[in-house]
Amino acid sequence: MSSFDVVVIGSGPGGYVAAIRCAQLGFSTAIIEKYSTLGGTCLNVGCIPSKALLDSSHHYHDATSHFAEHGIEISGEIKFNIDQMIARKGTVVDQNTSGIKYLMDKNKITVFEGVGSFEDATHIKVAKNDGASEILEAKYTIIATGSKPSSLPFISIDKERIITSTEALKLKEVPKHLIIIGGGVIGLELGQVYLRLGAQVSVVEYLDRIIPGMDGGLSKELTKVLKKQGMKFYTSHKVKSVTRNGDNVQVQADNAKGETVTLDGDYALVAVGRRPYTDGLAAEKAGVKVTERGQIEVNDYLQTTVSNIYAIGDVIKGAMLAHKAEEEGVFVAETLAGQKPHIDYNLIPGVVYTWPEVAAVGKTEEQLKEAGVTYKTGSFPFKALGRSRASGDTDGFVKILADAKTDEVLGIHMIGARTADLIAEAVTAMEFKASAEDIARMSHAHPTYAEAVKEAALGATENRSLHI
Template identity: 35%
Template sequence: MTQTMTQPVTLTAPDFTYDLLVIGSGPGGQRAAIQAAKLGRRVAVVERKAVVGGVCIHTGTIPSKTFREAIMHLSGYNERGLYGASYAVKDDISMADLLHRTTSVIGHELDVVRSQLHRNRVEVISAEASFTGPQTVRLRDVRGDGWRDVTARHIVIAVGTRAARDPSIPFDGKRIIISDDLLKVETLPRTVTVIGGGVIGCEYASMFAALGARVTLIDKRPRLLEFVDQEIVDVLAYQLRQNRMTLRLGEAVRSVRPVTDHLGDRVRVTLASGKEVTSDLVMYAVGRVGVTDRLNLEAAGLGADDRGRINVNEHYQTAQPHIYAVGDVIGFPALASVSLEQGRLAACHALGVPTQSVPQLFPYGIYTIPEISTVGKSEEELTRAGVPYEVGKAQYREIARGQIIGDQQGTLKLIFHLETRELLGVHIIGSGAADLIHIGQAVMAYGGTIDYFVNTVFNYPTLAECYKTAAFDGINRLGGDPALEPKLEPAADVGAVV
């Protein structure tokens, strides 16, 4: 690239290089760029890696979920309820078997993203971006030492995150790894220790357990997935233990070190309590940090917290109103689905296009084995808020489809207002949970009651029937007649939490 020197000047709209400059090509960045391009604006996406897609496609969402699907198929996990615990599609599963599907899906997703950006005329720039002023960004060519400065009327920061590393742990990418290293592991371990009971830790721990590995999951918190309804987490913990997993909750890690014993080269984790766990592989999955250290945020009048996250308002604006931040870099919930919506909303707000969303009804999909999905409020949240509620539950084993697919443990739980019967939350664990959740999400978005499920006919046999069964169960708990109309006046405090 040609080097150019820029002087501080006051820019007007026609003087800007771009109407919208997006830094980062993950889900949030993609959606922001395409939305702005569809509105006829000059848009560019800056990506410091050789290919677009961000963590989502290369080391995060797409690889992990595809890896999970390959495990579910090859291990025969879904069919064990029908054919027994020893059933497997392939007896000797290798890492190559699991990566075959993963590589194919990653390639396809990359092609889709490139095609979408190209046909919407979004310029893609392979460069490392850093601010030199509030509206000026220096782009350093990743293929050489050239650089140039560009200006933008609006900027969206969508740089994502990277896995956090404890400096006291001797990571080697082979036996002591972070989640990003998994695709480089050559052989499947027989024993695994996962440090961290968050979403990533629980997902990978359950995958290894489904493959038959003996897994120990360690977390210093007293429970897994603290933001998920407690009853659903209890079901998950039970099923993980049924897969021979050991949960060490409320335990802190004192040290991690490589050792050689009679089984060869392994890794020993010592806990603060004095317990020791030795395994073939240790995965460290304790949080992620925003990739903001190279952005020179100070030059733009911005800053980040100690985990590299950028603070934003309800419109995803930073302290500089023309600079937005979306996706994992702004923190919880750090989901690809949410990042996509945040990117769209940020671009629309920046360009003055009216739009709306329902952020309190963003669903959460957790791809553990078994799968979890949730939308709305949990029992714990409603209890703290003093909202009167009741629950209705359906077990997959009660549904014909549950018997057909062999899922005996799945559960769908509805939470509804005690007086109005308005649906307040849906929590599911079991096959297809992340797809099934959207039925409840749609009803909640329109302020519906559980009576909708009572009065609706679902295809038979489907897991969707769980909604009707759970609605009847909830009404029966009230001791009432399903035909009776709920009270029309909602309680005064519902609006505060729903």
């Protein structure tokens, strides 16, 4: 029986980062992964492959729609090769997962391939794919088993025509009509991939707007832009049936008036969110409590109901984001080492990797209104920015919300080119309790997209925007 200071169950961003930080801090560390590649959902069937397809389809869209205005002439028909796009995505995934394996070796982390399950609070069984098993003894255990796609009770996912995001990343053809159930991040990103390649895309959302967890202004702008690109939306529609007949999939949904709308397509992507994944973990054997929502219960130190067992990432409460899981992995490792780490969950940014990109951190206007906070706003459109005009990426804006009395920035919300990268400036500013005037007085290089952040801050500071 092998013994370790720390055993991590799950090798996604939270798990492998936790393992690396534990090893850096001098703990003997092992990680258990049931699949043959490391990296979890994010690297294998989530963040990384979806961005690879988004970039490939973006290049094609630019070639067919925007190159001519830049004076780039391509003779003959421009074609895409879906098989090559999928193959390139696979190469990108392989490079990233191989990189994680390298990091495990570099940090002398022992990797066990198989399903990890508790025998008791200090012993974990690894059921290997070849039928063999091994018991590990762990002083501390970190559960990082992640999440799986959710569905609706009446939907039968066949992984052929009625699919999840996993299958959507490896289709052999471009759908004629892709019906997406759910107007959140996953559905919109994958929807835009296939929209660019010629698919008709319809999004059915139960709530009254897409990306409902983000600021209403972002939702409104993204809806406008995606509609302009050809995506169709059915918000405030409750799906009541999804049926397949051969290559045809039919989705029926009731609108706010109780009228039934019928959509016929060749693929239906179920993108209604994700659920914590604890299948096969046998948490009860260790005494670890799982909530009614399937989440592992933790305290402020990410400690479960068993003192030597911790849990991080999608399997606990909070946003299901890879970077949240990473921060929690580091937090637990440093806590075990006797350090005093902290995480400000209000400053975990959210990003949608459509084009234009959407990014936000802090409170939304809706949240501030509900809390009764008096605030002021500054907003700046990208169309007024020289850099945006030069690139042709003029959709979107940056909005800053600041406390009306103290001027402290409470939230920054942006939609536009490269906002997935720009949001880091917002997080940095808010981490150090910046006021809107602090940001407004910082020099921003010209011409850059980042100038929109400065201009929005100027707008929140006595309406001093210079370029509108």
